[in-house]
Amino acid sequence: MQKEEYHVSQEISFYRRHGQTERAIEVTENAIERFPDSSFFCKILGDLAMSKEDYRLAGSAYVDFLTKIGENLRHFKNFVNFWERYQEKADKADCTEVYNRIVELVDGDSFSVELKKSLASVLFEFDEKQNCIFIEVEKNQDSLANWINSQEKNGNLWNIYCFLYWEKKHAVHTRQTVPRDIKLVAIIEKYEFYEMALDITEMMLDYNQNDIVIRTLFRLCRKLDDYARADAYIESHPEVRQRAGFNIQYEFVYYYLNKGDETSLLDTLKKIRNSATSSIPISKTLQNFYVKLGMIDDAVEMRRHISQLEQSKKGYNRAGNKIKGTQEERETEEAFWDTIKDMVSEQEHNRQLIAIKELLKGFSHELGQPITNIRYGVQLYQMKMERNLDDRENLEELLDNILMQTIRVKRLLKRFAPIVSSKSVNSRFNCIEHIKAVFLDMQMRLDGIGIETQIDGIQEFTLYGDSLQFEQVIYNLVSNSADELREKDGPKRISVLCKEHDNVLNIHFRDNGRGVPKDIVNKIFNPFYSTKDKEKSDGGEGLGLYIVWNILKMYGGKIRVNTAYKEGAEFLIQIPKGEMENV
Amino acid sequence: MYRILIVEDEKDTAAPVQEALRLYGYEADIASDGVMGVEMFAKNTYDLVLLDLKMPKMTGEEVLKKIREMDPYVYVIIYTNYGEFEEVKELANMGIDGYVNKGPDAELQELIDKVKEKLDPLDEEGVKELMGNMDNLPTK
Structure with missing residues (x-):
């Protein structure tokens, strides 16, 4: 409160304490004129009038108060207290007068939605005429939707709010009322009385466990950002997790996301994916989930799937709206790829930060x-x-x-x-020949372990850069595979397949070892990450793949593990031809 | 004679520790990884375990768990880098009796003192010092 207002309020309370109510009212009325935005003096005036039993004045002061509390509902409790006392003390005509004035203001749209709702929660039972209508609507089940429709059409939200509170207080929920309650909850949810909707939904769950009701429970919890009631339900009905409907799985995605339960989350996405093969809306939803979760590869795959679906759909109705459709599609498509590009560069940035941190940590340990x-x-x-x-x-x-x-x-x-050397000599070279040279160099070692090698595919691809650095990439990969295969029984094999696509070299580097365990796929390129036994192999400090990753980066290329390959490990390397000139 | 188990994968770190402990009159064995550490602990009787955290095959944390299953009372001192201090704090509620720094400012003497503090809270010199102080008590 401002300093001046504070002084005035002191003055008022002085008169009040000394029994000079008349004088206090006079000062308060002046204060209301002086500080027209302050709801505080209206409340004071109302209270003073009440103590003087001037109910007409008290009523109008509190109606005034309501027009001034605005968005701030902290003070609404004052009105609730007032209204309780007022109904006890003032006569019916005064109460009706106050009620009618408030309804007038509600109809005149003077109040915020939140305030209207709060007022409805206090005043819903006051109007007897309305009560009769509510009982009628309640009795005749079919008329619920009709009545709501007609109120909406007339813009009479106040009646709807009051009705919902009236329902909450008087309606009985049984097994028989479930179909009606489902409709009712939808209406309640539409008007954002989420707690109220949740109460009724929970009651329904006692009688009915169908997908719609369960889905509603989860959706309401999501909107309230509080899953406590859903938690309780899942605990007593764990089998619900297995429900297959898309709508219920959709809510489960949010639920597991909120719980941080990654395993169940991925599981749920997989379930949706298995059912999404032909539906464009479901596929789009899934794509958006993948984008939201930063699962870029899956998002891209889903995008391609959607494009295919859209293409094949066009085959059926290639009528007039084709051009408009195509443009819309193109725009969403562009927006999608923009988002993906941003995400990739951000992920790459984070990855580099983590890599540097890991590098320093490993370095301090290894040097320490x-x-x-x-x-x-x-x-x-x-x-x-x-x-x-x-x-x-x-x-x-x-x-x-x-x-x-x-x-x-x-x-x-x-x-x-290999990374920091300043002595690198850049030249054009046929990298396929250098791949072969590395294998030739390592022939003795590979023979010693009994490893067969195979190099297939294109015979020429020109890179520009330091050929020794490039050899280091292949050397480190072969060396890792050799370590892996050393302990293996049966045939041991390392193979390289080189393909060219759009001026990009794709190298498929494979061995038939145990493969890269899925849980470490994201870590193996980090510096000082190693699964090897230090004593047995040379190196083993976990730098090999980190160096590979870095060198390829210098070439504008990249490397990843193909987790779909099941007969061992497969590394997919991509190096563009053009960028080499820029090195 | 007290017997100490050093669980440490770095041979060049473990060897001087073993020798220094011997100089101070302790018997000391080296287990060069966690699995071996657990095996040796099960086979022999030890009064104290010096445990490294970062090891191949089995981490120090797992070793500690296994040791505590066999013997809830044996002294276990973690010795590792300060950088891994956060991990040490987490181990505290699994029952450890001390912590010695093994980083680049490591002091062998500090390690010996920690061991002595647990096994010989009052060594010969300590007793002498205590007795000397008692001699000097002011007399009435």
Whole structure:
């Protein structure tokens, strides 16, 4: 409250305390004129009038109060209290007068929707004529929709609000009323009385478990952003999760999203997908879910599926509206790809941030270890010296160990040479030949493990860049596969298939090992991520694929694991021809 | 003689720790990964376990769980990098008796002191010091 208003209110309460109600009313009336926007003095005036038993004045003051509380419903409780007292004390004619004035203001659209609803919750039973109508509507089940329709047509939302509160108080819900209650809940939901709709829905669930009712429960919880009642229902009826209808699965997507239950979420999406093969609206919904969840590959696949559906549908009705349809489709299509492009670049950005963080973390661990070893070695030697236990042999051992640790650091730094080297010599080269050269170089090692190799596809694809860097990509991949296959029984095979499509080289790199487990597919390109045993293989610090990823990035290319490939591991590499000139 | 199990995959880290513990009169064995650590703990009797967290095959956390199933009372000291401190905090309610830093500012003496603090809360020098203080108590 403003300073001035505060002073005035002090003055009023002074007079009031000293029994000078007349004077207090006078000051309050002046204050209302001086501060026309303030609802506070209207309330005070109403209360003063009540204490003086001037009900006419009290009523008009509180009606005034209502016109001034605006969007802020915090003060509405004052009116509720007032109305209770007023009905007790004032005579019927005064009450009717206040009621009629409020209805007038409601009809004149002076109040916000929220205020109208609140008023309805207090006043719904006051009008006896209306009560009779409500009882009529209640008795005759078929007339519910008709009556609501006619009220809507006349723009008489007030009657609808009052009716809904009246229903809430008086209606009895039984097994027999379920069909009507379903309609009623739809109306209640339409007017956004979600809590009220939920109450009735819960009652319906006692008698009826069909998809519509359950779906309504979840939808209302979603709109209220509070799934407590849905949780309770699922706990007592776990079998509901298996319901297959699209509409119910749709709500489950939001439910699992809210719960953070990723497994069930993906499961639900899969169920929808299996039923979405021919429906365009369902496919579009699914596509939007995928976009929302950042599942880019799935979203793109669904988009293609939708385009196909739209194409084949056009085959049936290629009548007049074809041009308009095509343009609309093109626009949504463009918007879709724009969104996807943004998402991809954002994901890529996040990925790089995470990669750098992982890199630094791994680096500090890998470099910290030799430092610890050196410190421990030196400190142990000092302990021995204190005890006069040192001898030449110990010292030599210590120095050897320190040198060993520095070699370890050097080896780690050298692993990054392919990325950071400034000595790279750029030239045009046929990368297929370099793939073959790497295999030839590694022949001895591969033979030793008993691995068969195979290189198929196109024989020439020109890249521009440092050919040694490119070889490193292939070397690291072969090396990983060789480590994987070493322990395997039976035939061991590494194969490379190169294809060209639109000036892009597609390399399918495969081995017949155990494949990449699905849960680590997203991690294997992170630095220092390793599943290998350090002692057994050289390297094993988890840098190989990180380096591959980085080098390919320099070439404008990319790499991913094909999780659909089941006979081992398959890496899909794409390198564009054109971008090389820009390196 | 107290017997200590060092569970640590880095040979070059574990070896000086083992030797230093021996210098201080403890018996110490090395398990070079988590699986081996659990096996050795089941086979022999240990008074204290020095446990690394980041290991192949079985993480320190899993080792701790297995050890606690067998023996809820044996001393377990985690020694690892400060960087992994968050993980150590999470382990606290699984029953650990201490934590020693193994980062690039690691001190072998600190590690020995931690072990001594658990196994020999009062060593010979400590007793002497305590007795000396008692001698110096003001007399009336």
